[in-house]
Amino acid sequence: xxxxxxxxxxxxxxxxxxxxxxxxxxxxxxxxxxxxxxxxxxxxxxxxxxxxxxxxxxxxxxxxxxxxxxxxxxxxxxxxxxxxxxxxxxxxxxxxxxxxxxxxxxxxxxxxxxxxxxxxxxxxxxxxxxxxxxxxxxxxxxxxxxxxxxxxxxxxxxxxxxxxxxxxxxxxxxxxxxxxxxxxxxxxxxxxxxxxxxxxxxxxxxxxxxxxxxxxxxxxxxxxxxxx
Amino acid sequence: xxxxxxxxxxxxxxxxxxxxxxxxxxxxxxxxxxxxxxxxxxxxxxxxxxxxxxxxxxxxxxxxxxxxxxxxxxxxxxxxxxxxxxxxxxxxxxxxxxxxxxxxxxxxxxxxxxxxxxxxxxxxxxxxxxxxxxxxxxxxxxxxxxxxxxxxxxxxxxxxxxxxxxxxxxxxxxxxxxxxxxxxxxxxxxxxxxxxxxxxxxxxxxxxxxxxxxxxxxxxxxxxxxxxxxxxxxxxxxxxxxxxxxxxxxxxxxxxxxxxxxxxxxxxxxxxxxxxxxxxxxxxxxxxxxxxxxx
Amino acid sequence: xxxxxxxxxxxxxxxxxxxxxxxxxxxxxxxxxxxxxxxxxxxxxxxxxxxxxxxxxxxxxxxxxxxxxxxxxxxxxxxxxxxxxxxxxxxxxxxxxxxxxxxxxxxxxxxxxxxxxxxxxxxxxxxxxxxxxx
Numbered sequence: 170x171x172x173x174x175x176x177x178x179x180x181x182x183x184x185x186x187x188x189x190x191x192x193x194x195x196x197x198x199x200x201x202x203x204x205x206x207x208x209x210x211x212x213x214x215x216x217x218x219x220x221x222x223x224x225x226x227x228x229x230x231x232x233x234x235x236x237x238x239x240x241x242x243x244x245x246x247x248x249x250x251x252x253x254x255x256x257x258x259x260x261x262x263x264x265x266x267x268x269x270x271x272x273x274x275x276x277x278x279x280x281x282x283x284x285x286x287x288x289x290x291x292x293x294x295x296x297x298x299x300x301x302x303x304x305x306x307x308x309x310x311x312x313x314x315x316x317x318x319x320x321x322x323x324x325x326x327x328x329x330x331x332x333x334x335x336x337x338x339x340x341x342x343x344x345x346x347x348x349x350x351x352x353x354x355x356x357x358x359x360x361x362x363x364x365x366x367x368x369x370x371x372x373x374x375x376x377x378x379x380x381x382x383x384x385x386x387x388x389x390x391x392x393x394x395x396x397x
Numbered sequence: 398x399x400x401x402x403x404x405x406x407x408x409x410x411x412x413x414x415x416x417x418x419x420x421x422x423x424x425x426x427x428x429x430x431x432x433x434x435x436x437x438x439x440x441x442x443x444x445x446x447x448x449x450x451x452x453x454x455x456x457x458x459x460x461x462x463x464x465x466x467x468x469x470x471x472x473x474x475x476x477x478x479x480x481x482x483x484x485x486x487x488x489x490x491x492x493x494x495x496x497x498x499x500x501x502x503x504x505x506x507x508x509x510x511x512x513x514x515x516x517x518x519x520x521x522x523x524x525x526x527x528x529x530x531x532x533x534x535x536x537x538x539x540x541x542x543x544x545x546x547x548x549x550x551x552x553x554x555x556x557x558x559x560x561x562x563x564x565x566x567x568x569x570x571x572x573x574x575x576x577x578x579x580x581x582x583x584x585x586x587x588x589x590x591x592x593x594x595x596x597x598x599x600x601x602x603x604x605x606x607x608x609x610x611x612x613x614x615x616x617x618x619x620x621x622x623x624x625x626x627x628x629x630x631x632x633x634x635x636x637x638x639x640x641x642x643x644x645x646x647x648x649x650x651x652x653x654x655x656x657x658x659x660x661x662x663x664x665x666x667x668x669x670x671x672x673x674x675x676x677x678x679x680x681x682x683x684x685x686x687x688x689x690x691x692x
Numbered sequence: 693x694x695x696x697x698x699x700x701x702x703x704x705x706x707x708x709x710x711x712x713x714x715x716x717x718x719x720x721x722x723x724x725x726x727x728x729x730x731x732x733x734x735x736x737x738x739x740x741x742x743x744x745x746x747x748x749x750x751x752x753x754x755x756x757x758x759x760x761x762x763x764x765x766x767x768x769x770x771x772x773x774x775x776x777x778x779x780x781x782x783x784x785x786x787x788x789x790x791x792x793x794x795x796x797x798x799x800x801x802x803x804x805x806x807x808x809x810x811x812x813x814x815x816x817x818x819x820x821x822x823x824x825x826x
Contacts, residue, residue: 267410268809271816275800275808278817281826282437282455284501301437304813305409329451329826406813441817442765445784447713451826475814546766551778560771586730586766593811593819594798598734598762605730623812631810 175241192219192234192245206249212236215319218291221245231323233291251322253333256340265344267306274337277303279330286324286334292317296324296334303337309349311341398521400512401466402430403459405476406438412473412623412650414667419472419514419652421665426522426530430470433462441475442590443482453497456483461498461505468510470517472652474622478547481511482554513548513557514652515565515621524572532660533682534574540654541578541615541646542566543606545625546586560584566619569651573658580613582606587628603632604643611644616678619651626650630672647675657682699749704789708746712785718775719743725769725779735759739769739779746782760786761797761823791825798823 173188177195184199193207208216217234224242234247256273263269270277277300286296299314315338324334362368378386408416420430439459444452456479463469471477487494488507498505518527544563552560563584567577587606588599607629610618620626629648653666653675663683668676676683699705709715719740726738737745737757745754754760763783770778798819808816 267406267813271813272805272808275803275816276820278438278813279820279824279826280438280455281440281451282458283451297437298435301406304438304817305406307409406817411812438813438817440821441814442821444821445765445778445781446711446788447781448711449788452821473814475818546764546768550767550771552771586764586768588731589764589766590815590818590822591731591762591764593803593807593815594823595734595762596807598731599764601733602730602764622814624814624818627810627812627815 175239175243177239177241177243177245179245186239188239190239192232192237192239192243193217195239196234206234206247208235210235213319215321216249218248218321218323219245220248220289220323229289231289231291233319233321236291248321248323248326251326253322253325253336255333255336258340260343260347263344263348265308265348267304269344270303270306270308270337270340273340274332276330276332277337280304280332281330283329285327285329286332289323289327291321291323292319294318299338299341300332300334303341308341308344311338312345312349315339315342398427399429399431400468400470400517401463402432402470403436403439403463403476403480404432405471405473407475407623408473411670412626414665414670415472415623415626415650415652417665417667418650418656418661421661422652422655422659423514425656425659425661426518426527428517428522433459433469435462439476439479441479443479450493450496450500453483453486453493454501456480457487457497457505458501458503460484460487460507460509460511461501461503463509464505467508468512470512470514472514472621474545474547475624477511477513478555482551484509484511485554513621515569516557518569519565524568527569528572528574531573531658533658535654535658535682536574538575538654538678539578539614539616540570540575541580541610541613541618542570542583542651543587543610543618543620543625543629543648544584545620545622546584546589548621549584566621566651570619570654573654575654578610578613578615580610580615582609587625589624589628592624592628599628600632603628607632607646607648608644611646615646617647617649617654617675619649619654621651626671633673645673647671647673647678649675693748693750695748700747702749702751704751704755705746705749707789708751708782708785711788712778712781714778714781714785716743716746716777716782719747719773719777720775722774724772724774725777728768728772730766730768731762731764734762739783742786743777743779743782754786755790759783760790763787765822787822788825796824800824 174185175188176183176185186195186198190198206217208214212233212235219234220229220231222244223240258273280300284297290296294317295314299311302310318335318338320335404416423430436459437455439456440452484507548557549555549560549563558565570577586602588602592599626648633645656665721740723740726732726740729739737759742754760783765780767780770780
């Protein structure tokens with residue numbers, strides 16, 4: 170029984186592939202070895218940002234190649250990289266304010282509110298909304314709205330004001346974590362416990378154990394203790 | 398009364414004193430400024446190019462978000478001017494309305510009324526009623542009202558006041574008990590955004606305005622625009638640093654004087670961000686505890 | 693300078709009229725716009741001179757002048773004109789034509805940090821719209 174096939178176009182050339190493959194798998198099926206534009210294969214690293222159109226439809230569509238299933242007559246291009254500007258800074262020295270964002274990325278004030286960034290985001294992030302928040306110094310909001318960003322670069326590729334939105338966002342997330350978010354006291358306590366030697370005994374006994382002992386300990390480990 | 402409020406980028410950060418004092422003062426008059434839940438920058442300037450659609454996109458989206466309420470309040474002259482002129486294009490130019498509203502996927506016909514807080518004070522409350530609510534009359538304070546350009550021009554689109562001889566700020570100040578100082582240049586441009594590309598040119602404009610106010614006897618000036626405040630305030634720096642004005646006249650937002658006169662908490666004023674410190678001249682009213690409001 | 697009707701029909705002159713929406717032929721050179729312009733001290737060509745040059749089809753001088761990059765769009769000129777011409781819209785059209793060709797009159801990367809951190813956002817946003825474009 171022949172598998173159902175679909176046809177997609179890569180760099181303008183048609184390829185027939187079995188139905189149900191992701192774009193990334195379809196490219197490999199068609200014989201391409203991926204050296205660029207391929208990373209974690211799990212929808213997390215942002216390397217495989219893809220723009221595509223389908224026949225007869227003017228609308229530009231977007232997805233991650235590792236997550237998006239090939240549609241028949243899909244006409245696509247991977248955008249593994251789009252040239253960006255990145256400011257140099259030391260996060261320790263920067264106050265979490267509008268002035269910090271504007272002095273490092275003044276072009277953020279050129280935003281025309283066209284929403285092209287949000288329309289092209291494979292993570293459906295409200296990019297225009299966080300750029301508006303950045304302009305007025307609402308760092309916490311930028312950090313929260315941009316949380317799902319994979320730094321794939323598609324927003325920067327479409328922006329008529331030539332903003333690199335994802336670099337503005339990661340600056341805001343760093344400012345938020347360093348200067349606004351409450352410090353994790355439980356983490357500090359745990360680090361102190363370790364430094365005081367709280368794990369030394371366990372570590373020593375594991376280092377001294379035989380392979381057989383280790384295997385036995387591993388098989389018998391409790392994954393979710395009922396009591397903490 | 399509750400009215401949807403569009404602060405604009407600057408009022409949320411640099412001009413916090415304008416925003417905070419206006420909210421506090423409005424609240425004292427039972428006017429609630431309800432900030433729009435989602436807003437972006439309006440673009441600051443209105444694009445006068447007849448074929449421009451891009452420049453209308455952001456302000457139209459903002460206006461569309463207020464269409465159910467039918468009204469939108471702004472404080473900043475830039476936002477007021479941009480939103481009002483955009484609204485007129487959307488209401489009267491069918492082709493551009495179609496283009497812009499289709500692009501932003503909103504059904505908007507130009508129905509929102511854009512209002513300024515001064516208009517609400519004049520038309521909904523009345524300056525006589527405002528005078529009766531004043532708990533700390535600013536007696537003896539000589540104030541020069543500065544309008545700048547964007548509140549008044551183009552006159553047929555703004556409809557704010559007489560473009561050559563406006564009186565709304567004068568009446569407003571009189572209702573607070575101030576002594577109003579008349580001076581030339583009160584409707585002349587402070588230099589505006591030219592300060593970004595050609596700061597010396599802008600400083601000349603601002604310096605001229607401040608000097609004229611000082612010569613006329615003003616102790617402070619009031620404005621309705623963070624850029625006017627910045628230009629007029631900074632023009633008074635030491636001439637060695639590029640400042641042009643010879644006088645030292647603090648530049649206040651009209652809402653800061655309103656907040657003081659209505660007995661609001663001084664924490665809403667944010668005078669620390671002003672280059673020419675207003676606190677010495679206003680100390681009598683800032684330190685005295687606010688008397689109980691008249692019944 | 694050669695005066696001819698053909699010059700007044702050139703593409704750029706037509707573009708100025710379409711983008712500004714203004715017919716500069718209405719201007720009779722009274723000079724009120726120039727007299728009232730608060731930025732005129734920094735200008736090389738005066739506003740009324742720009743209108744005259746466009747009337748004659750001399751767009752090259754106009755596109756190269758400093759004047760249009762010192763205009764604050766304050767509309768003092770428009771409010772004074774007895775013939776209801778709006779010179780500010782003509783200035784906007786001239787800037788628009790040049791910016792659409794790629795001209796940039798504020799170099800953002802070399803703006804002093806002090807301006808970026810002290811000027812209110814409106815100044816920068818407005819300045820970028822008027823002098824950098826999109």
